[in-house]
Amino acid sequence: MCSYKLLPGGTRQVVDVQIPGDFLGLRSVLFRTAGHNIEPISRVQASEVQVRDLLEAFQTAPRLAATLLWAASRDEAMVVEHLVGIGRRDAKQRMAHFLLELGARLKLVRLASNDGYNCQLTQYLLADALGLSAVHVNRVLRELREDGLVTFQQGKVTFGDFDGMVAFSEFDRQYLDHDGPLMTGPGGSPSAVQVLTAMTGP
Amino acid sequence: MCSYKLLPGGTRQVVDVQIPGDFLGLRSVLFRTAGHNIEPISRVQASEVQVRDLLEAFQTAPRLAATLLWAASRDEAMVVEHLVGIGRRDAKQRMAHFLLELGARLKLVRLASNDGYNCQLTQYLLADALGLSAVHVNRVLRELREDGLVTFQQGKVTFGDFDGMVAFSEFDRQYLDHDGPLMTGPGGSPSAVQVLTAMTGP
DNA sequence: CGGATAGTTGACTTGCGTCAATCCGCGTGG
């Protein structure tokens, strides 16, 4: 799925993309932002979680709370990286970086390897995610293909030269691989439940 | 102050700007991102807070935890808005939106009114924040001045036509004014302390 | 078969970057 914001004028900006296993809507629980929507891309299987139930779950499984907070934190780090990319990378590098990052995330849930992965994103959606026009997305993908770096056709992303991609896009191999440098403590104590309670009322 | 990321190649992207009263470094507590730095802009008065002390403070002042979490959430919302602006607004609108948003935040701590505010940001810094070149920042500021919308000279931002600015930049008056739609519950129960403990170890 | 939706490509336009020159205020040191 993807979450995006619509602007008056009809354009939209995709903020981030959700993949299988992701927890959706963490951001909007605490701070509802206007004009923010989510949309399915491929067939989705999802479970709705009531805040109430989530709080209970935190009681019985304290580490869940910590994990979820960490996920929220990681999501924000990705938004920041996204921001940097749009602000300071050109279209080609931006695309390469995006495809690598998506691959890295899919790899964590065994839906990608260094060879490539399946990906149903349309070029229009890529355009809205990367702040480009659909036409230019197409051109950039062709260039990357001609350079032998990646191929993105028929719903498949195939890396031709993975290391070349990493080098070209200046991708930081670290930033999604680890489990969080501060997650190493003993942990296990309760829990985010009180915080959420304080925010939302019992 | 401002927090930014440096890219190989010498360019940088300013992610957000801190104003008096802001809590700094919430993001990096949980998830350290590479190449992320902060830098003072004007003379800064700051207190360093040890995570340890923060946790204790949460014990005695539970609402502090909730407030801080809300602040973190608001910061993320601003980053998202920033992302949208860079991705889908042209330079002029982006600048107008940025100046309004900064004004709205400063108003909350009584450092701005609808007339304007003091602002020591250089055009180079604006450029790095908005994903533009310094030269173009200058051009855009001149255009906005000639349109009678804002003047930004000698460290002073002066709104010539506040409503015009809001309309032109499609600024959402809501999104920083309220105290958070979900902050309305009774609240007051403890606290973020356990969460942070779980993340960092005791 | 027609009508969506997505991808592809070419021709043209434009917003913004780059380079370069100038100007201004300020501090520093001779």
Add this chain to the structure above:
DNA sequence: CCACGCGGATTGACGCAAGTCAACTATCCG
């Protein structure tokens, strides 16, 4: 006191990356 250097602001000329418009193809589906 003036010369100098420096960081910031300003402006013009020029080039390029990316947007826009438009045509054409491919594929799927009713």
